[in-house]
Amino acid sequence: MKFTKMQAAGNDYVYMDALQAPIPDPEGLARRISDRHFGVGSDGLILICPPSDPGKADFRMRMFNADGSEAEMCGNGIRCVGKYVYDNGHTDRERVRIETLAGILALRLHVSDGKVETVTVDMGEPRLAPEAVPVSDSGADFINRPLRVQGRVWNVTAVSMGNPHAVIFTHGIDKLDLPGIGPQFEHHPLFPRRTNTEFVEVVDRRNLRMRVWERGAGETLACGTGACASAVAAVLTGNADRKVRVELLGGGLDIEWDAATNHVFMTGGAVTVFTGEYLG
Known part of the structure; x- marks a missing residue:
């Protein structure tokens, strides 16, 4: 083949x-x-x-x-x-x-x-309703909600870009033990179809750094839908503007969440x- x-x-x-x-x-x-x-x-x-x-x-x-x-x-x-x-x-x-x-x-x-x-x-358009992500929770959205994983409380924003994402803003992402913690998020009961998990560090309002644990693949060098979900979550949590550069282990992506159309564009x-x- x-x-x-x-x-x-x-x-x-x-x-x-x-x-x-x-x-x-x-x-x-x-x-x-x-x-x-x-x-x-x-x-x-x-x-x-x-x-x-x-x-x-x-x-x-x-x-x-x-x-x-x-x-x-x-x-x-x-x-x-x-x-x-x-x-x-x-x-x-x-x-x-x-x-x-x-x-x-x-x-x-x-x-x-x-x-x-x-x-x-x-x-x-990003999907934020819990049933659309999906997340096993009620309410209009799941933005900056606390979730306990491995004895630590993380603030999670759940976004679907056609597939599920759990976005977490934190410091020191380079030191995170993703092989240890990633599967705990992926298989958490909150996510009935498992989830991709993004750990994001805010550089400034136009720049983000991200590591990702992908559902079914483990840590990868990049995730395009994850970068989009992270940009959306950054806007929703007041961390960034609607046009950002997301730096991943494998390189950078330019993401814009257009206010007029509500569409996310990735280049x-x-x-x-x-x-x-x-x-x-």
């Missing part, structure tokens, strides 16, 4: 073209191919498929975490999908619509010398690392 390894802000996935024929057992394939010792090595597997309705979307993206679980969306992954379909000649348009389990997202491809360099994604790079054939 031919594949392309791509990364965006260090969030790396194996991409496979399923436009002509479906890929069998993508859950099992994701577990095998993502293994960094016995497979290609990645945060997961992304399939590029035909859209369910060609009148509404140009392509469909299916995203599987390294543990084989299928996720609704990946902000870094979808930027690479935009680069893949353009660079490989599947489209010549610089504006494309990608179908995901979180809905259809619009991408603007920024092209230089015939190749996509960066991508702006309209991530849509960042997309890189092809190598292509190959998987024999496993």
Whole structure:
């Protein structure tokens, strides 16, 4: 099976073209191919498929975490999908619509010398209602609420960007034991579908630093939806303006929560690392 390894802000996935024929057992394939010792090595597997309705979307993206679980969306992954379909000649348009389990997202491809360099994604509106995140709690939202994990009380803001996020503002994120604490948030009873967890340090009102524990993948170098959720949470908690730079371990993302449309826009790079054939 031919594949392309791509990364965006260090969030790396194996991409496979399923436009002509479906890929069998993508859950099992994701577990095998993502293994960094016995497979290609990645945060997961992304399939590029035909859209369910060609009148509404140009392509469909299916995203599987390294543990084989299928996720609704990946902000870094979808930027690479935009680069893949353009660079490989599947489209010549610089504006494309990608179908995901979180809905259809619009991408603007920024092209230089015939190749996509960066991508702006309209991530849509953030969802704050507990049932939309989802969070097992009542009320209109879950903003800056206390949650006890491993004997410590953390203030959590829950945001869905098509997938669930728990955003925590704290100091000293470089010293946090994410492998120890990340799973405690991911599997907390408050989050019935598990959650991605972002630990965010405020530099100033235009700059944030973030580490992320991703549901089904562990700590990764970046999470696009997590950066968007963190920017939204920063505005809701009074920590930042609506346009911010989020620095992750793998690089920076520019996030804007537009007041007029209530949509979140994410801009960042997309890189092809190598292509190959998987024999496993």
